[in-house]
Amino acid sequence: MNAKKSDKLATGIIYGLVGIVVTILISLLGYILYNGVPDINWHFLTSEAQSFSAGGGVRDQLFNSLYLLILALIISFPIALGAGIYLSEYAKDNWITDIIRTSIEVLSSLPSVVVGLFGYLLLVIQLNLGFSILAGAIALTFFNLPLLTRNIEESLSSVPDLQREAGTSLGLSGWKTITKIILPMALPGILTGLILCSGRIFGEAAALIYTAGQSAPSVDYGNWNPFTETSFLNPMRPAETLAVHIWKVNTESVTPDAGVISSASSAVLIIVILIFNLGARYLGNKLFKKMTAAK
Amino acid sequence: MKTYDFNQQYISKIDKEIAISTDNVQVHYGKSHAIFDASLDFPRFQITSLIGASGSGKSTYLRCLNRMNDKIAQVDGKILYRNTDINSKKINVYEVRRHIGMVFQRPNPFAKSIKDNILFALRNNGINDKNELQKRLETSLKDAALWDEVKDDLDKSALALSGGQQQRLCIARSIAMHPDILLLDEPASALDPISTSKIEETLELLSKSYTIIIVTHNMQQASRISDYTAFFHMGHIIEYNETKNIFTAPEIKATEDYISGDFG
Ligand SMILES: Nc1ncnc2c1ncn2[C@@H]1O[C@H](COP(=O)(O)OP(=O)(O)OP(=O)(O)O)[C@@H](O)[C@H]1O
Numbered sequence A: 001m002n003a004k005k006s007d008k009l010a011t012g013i014i015y016g017l018v019g020i021v022v023t024i025l026i027s028l029l030g031y032i033l034y035n036g037v038p039d040i041n042w043h044f045l046t047s048e049a050q051s052f053s054a055g056g057g058v059r060d061q062l063f064n065s066l067y068l069l070i071l072a073l074i075i076s077f078p079i080a081l082g083a084g085i086y087l088s089e090y091a092k093d094n095w096i097t098d099i100i101r102t103s104i105e106v107l108s109s110l111p112s113v114v115v116g117l118f119g120y121l122l123l124v125i126q127l128n129l130g131f132s133i134l135a136g137a138i139a140l141t142f143f144n145l146p147l148l149t150r151n152i153e154e155s156l157s158s159v160p161d162l163q164r165e166a167g168t169s170l171g172l173s174g175w176k177t178i179t180k181i182i183l184p185m186a187l188p189g190i191l192t193g194l195i196l197c198s199g200r201i202f203g204e205a206a207a208l209i210y211t212a213g214q215s216a217p218s219v220d221y222g223n224w225n226p227f228t229e230t231s232f233l234n235p236m237r238p239a240e241t242l243a244v245h246i247w248k249v250n251t252e253s254v255t256p257d258a259g260v261i262s263s264a265s266s267a268v269l270i271i272v273i274l275i276f277n278l279g280a281r282y283l284g285n286k287l288f289k290k291m292t293a294a295k
Numbered sequence B: 001m002k003t004y005d006f007n008q009q010y011i012s013k014i015d016k017e018i019a020i021s022t023d024n025v026q027v028h029y030g031k032s033h034a035i036f037d038a039s040l041d042f043p044r045f046q047i048t049s050l051i052g053a054s055g056s057g058k059s060t061y062l063r064c065l066n067r068m069n070d071k072i073a074q075v076d077g078k079i080l081y082r083n084t085d086i087n088s089k090k091i092n093v094y095e096v097r098r099h100i101g102m103v104f105q106r107p108n109p110f111a112k113s114i115k116d117n118i119l120f121a122l123r124n125n126g127i128n129d130k131n132e133l134q135k136r137l138e139t140s141l142k143d144a145a146l147w148d149e150v151k152d153d154l155d156k157s158a159l160a161l162s163g164g165q166q167q168r169l170c171i172a173r174s175i176a177m178h179p180d181i182l183l184l185d186e187p188a189s190a191l192d193p194i195s196t197s198k199i200e201e202t203l204e205l206l207s208k209s210y211t212i213i214i215v216t217h218n219m220q221q222a223s224r225i226s227d228y229t230a231f232f233h234m235g236h237i238i239e240y241n242e243t244k245n246i247f248t249a250p251e252i253k254a255t256e257d258y259i260s261g262d263f264g
């Protein structure tokens, strides 16, 4: 076989493989959206879920998902940022660093069910948090930390060393160089990673079933005091998320329209995650352009 | 490769005012010995070039002079600047680097506007007076022969400049700090001939008010712009003299071979 022919063949095979991946993805997405989107409407998004009768919505689940996401990010981002900065900028090449890296890798491949059960034992039972948003957010932090830390570390390490030398040679301290030069350059990458992690958190069910719980008690969206029982911001209440709702509707629901609710919820979930992903790309590109191209 | 006797050295004494000098500097990267007994005096307001084959230790030596090797290598010996040993542990290294600036082989502007590239370090060193900042911005860019090309685009990203312009911006960024000494590590090696000659002109102008030490692989460049030249070989300084002597009548065989291209 001559070079030209084998090149063609290889290209053909690669295109074929890519085609398979794209087809699978598109049909999956298409299936979920096709089945679910027609049933999404204002009523569905803004009313409470029903346990026995038809016509329930996902208002509380949608809000819970977002609220949990935000809390999880508030807890995990600063920790991941610190750990990422440490690993990329300060960690020496020695066995301690190796152990830290390995633990992060192990943690990131931990099945989320395990994270959920661990969270249940530690947070819900031992620390007596009960099924609560707080327990869920902490479980999500366990689940999210490894990937986010890795992402931040990689974004920071991808900034050329020349930039660090530039800062140092101008008499700036290491900390100033990191916070004022390296971090801004790594920001597009960090932001992209953060939003992609958000998508993962948003779609997570297994880690939440036994931590944030499976019920969505009615809450008062007018009560802004997080320390009262009925407030929608109360972090100590159980909170079923959208992903958990889908799981629950499919396994044990008795409402007559369970099928419709499950497919519509799935479509909502997918759409939100799509928005996260597209938003991540858009923002990342835009930030990068803003920093590199002419103003 | 030919072998030369490292004990054969010719280090000329300088009878001018000295800006910085090293006394028996040794550098180790872990166990490997990279610089041996380096003792040189650098004359003030002159250009000194460091030449030598790849791996001979020029960059390693240069980086000692403003403590850029701190986290990378073990540097022993004395480095005297204004009667102080700046290689001592007690020295404020940030302060040292403000007096002794450095420009690197590859241009490394910050991903900020042209203006902020110059002003960033100044502001972080506590200079906040608007007039002072503006003055430094303008004079440093003028001194680096970049002002005319960028004066209308000061808010544009520095990354949009050409490689040669970026390098002159890095020079401007360094001199905006008003250092005494400017260290340059092959500042023109990644640039085309026109940008290179611009940088050379810039350096010659700057040498009126700065002490310049430059590493270069380009013999013509060394002979064109520098007043003094030090020849490095395998971590040893073999010969140090006025540039014209080095290039016309070297004292040591190794230097002669290196300059004539008959080296190893
Ligand atoms: N960061 C480092 N870690 C370990 N060894 C190093 C390091 N930097 C340089 N060296 C070694 O020190 C010696 C001198 O290197 P140096 O970079 O100073 O040479 P140079 O004269 O600047 O070479 P070039 O002309 O290629 O830039 C070389 O043997 C090199 O391998």
Ligand SMILES: [Mg+2]
Pocket: B058, B059, B060, B185, B215
């Ligand atoms: Mg070098």
